[in-house]
Amino acid sequence: EDKVVQSPLSLVVHEGDTVTLNCSYEVTNFRSLLWYKQEKKAPTFLFMLTSSGIEKKSGRLSSILDKKELFSILNITATQTGDSAVYLCAVVRNSGNTPLVFGKGTRLSVIA
């Protein structure tokens, strides 16, 4: 059975800290991995990763994929209270019509 596991499930940090969120996966016909940020409402897209070792970066957020060890990390540097959210990882499979497989998410709380 395909599965995506995120860790930790929740995390509390102080503003200015750096955090690393983990996502491991076991899926057949892996195609790509997506990261989403979910605040109060619907998830919003952050990154798509398809190739190993190529870092994607957007401001203080960055992410990388390791297809050999089957995991991805999402790094957030110099965290701010606005980074508080649930971060979701999802995997896309190669059999094109099948939907995304989501992890349960990591709830990040950044306190001032």
Next chain:
Amino acid sequence: NAGVTQTPKFQVLKTGQSMTLQCAQDMNHEYMSWYRQDPGMGLRLIHYSVGAGITDQGEVPNGYNVSRSTTEDFPLRLLSAAPSQTSVYFCASRTGKPYEQYFGPGTRLTVT
């Protein structure tokens, strides 16, 4: 474009009642999905559709029906509501590129 719209935003039902959650998108996306999100469980797929007239079951389909008579609309029907269906429901649509998955704002359903 309005993107993905969902109605209602909030709903309270009594056990045994039926209702339909509406979802519409104006982006001409082929793929549409319904997810439910419960605390600690992440996003779980209920049903999905790869085009008008084609639907399939996801991870947790029991107690829900869907149909896709047009590209734009993908309603989710609860046949006989149960307290276990208390959740937040998200509709999503996407193009053939998997990262372009857009979520609706969600419907918070409470079954008493």
